Amino acid sequence: MVQVCLNGSRSAADGAGVPVSPEDLARSAAEAVAAGATSVHVHPRTPCGRESLSPHVAGPALEAVRARVPVPVGVTTGAWTEPGPAARLDRVRSWTVLPDFASVNWHEAGAEEVAAELPARGVGVEAGVWSGTRGAARFAASPLGPRVLRVPAEVTDPDPASAGASARALPAELGAAHGRPVLLHGEEGGTWPVLRLAVRLGLATRVGLEDTLLLPDGRRAGSNARLVAEAVAERGRFPYRPGPAGEGRG
Template identity: 30%
Template sequence: MAEDPERQMQAVALAVAPNGGRRTRADHPALPQTAEELAATAAACLEAGAAMLHCHVRDREGRHILEADAYRAAVAAVRRAVGDRLVLQITTEAVGRYRPHEQMEVVRAVRPEAASLALAELVPDASHEAAFGTFLEFMKAENIVPQIILYHPDEAVRLKDMMARGVVPFDDIPVLYVLGRYTEGQRSAPADLLPFLAPGAPHFKHFMLCAFGAREATCVATAAALGGHARVGFENNLHLADGRLAPDNAAIVRGVADALGALGLARADADGLRAQWAALN
């Protein structure tokens, strides 16, 4: 039986962030770093229920890089492994190493399907707004889907103001709410989501959530029950919902997929996620 299109439009997209820019194999031996390891992880996470892969690439020493050739190699390897059955999103995260123009340049060079953009990094003050607006115009023309990372509700207010003033050339835009920061021992809780969804807070039709620590699954399930989408994986968390160390990213994805099913929530596949994004504008 064919998938109900309306159900796909309402379904929860489950993304995996399998490595991030900070963790190494010292944190977990199954953390993927090479293009081939990312491809194998992508295939396993697709089977476990993921619709999207959030991709970081590393140099030979395992350090986070924003280099076009490394991204091209990773994209090619993942596409060989899963075809178009996963949305492939690259990161522009600075990790203290890159400036805004360098973060934007890698997207221009790679032209990926999607890219995540931290508002606080790319627009640290008003003097960066014009360059950011021009960059988003490029992404729109190239059909590259932006996802704006928001670490605090005040950033959501700022983003909506930029949209109202025409700096952001989209009627609506996908966002990622991050519960917490990259700090030692960071632990997120479901209640951390409430300020983003409070009455009077800016509303975005498509929001995704990621959270730090062992309550990751509870946090993203809460977001999904409230109309959002979920991003999980070793970037922010190494544990299963019961507190055990996860053997790999696919185990985390599978656990969250099962939890969403237990809540009666349908899961979007990659084409369903693409359709949800396309419907925003």
């Protein structure tokens, strides 16, 4: 599985290829899926570019993307999108167009409440666990763990020289991860080293302009499709070979 993360906190100031409007998100998603992406992660934006979970913002973005792609589409519920946990929960309850899944960062205040509400609305949960946080320990102790769709394990170390070590440590911190699939990915300079490790371990991964603006050779990517195509090529270069008893599977 290669998930595409279309925009994240990026804006047009980061480059013309970063999609913000529903129409641009839909076009970029379609190109990325054609390049090999099997799911889409998006941060809906207001017309002025602010991230929001409002149904008036998330709904049009979801409808536009869904009209162009046949794969599951998810959104963030990051704490920065609303002023507090109660407001985030209210936003999730107010959605009129539902995503297929939503990412909940387990180290953030109110994560358990948001993660409990989503399945009640028919929305799958991605349990985001970031390196350098208490997310892994909190998820390991969560009664909601067995119910999540998968566990995106995010290596936040942007240094390519040390991201690999962080990427090896994070799945170890997760342990059995309640038996849920792990999606391992990095960001900025750590994106490609972590992606290659995920491929070697037989784990799902993600890539997109949210995580990096650069191709492995340091050139500007210019589009989500370019990044996805390179990730798919990396899978071909480093085919997964299972160890004893399927070691490394997510």
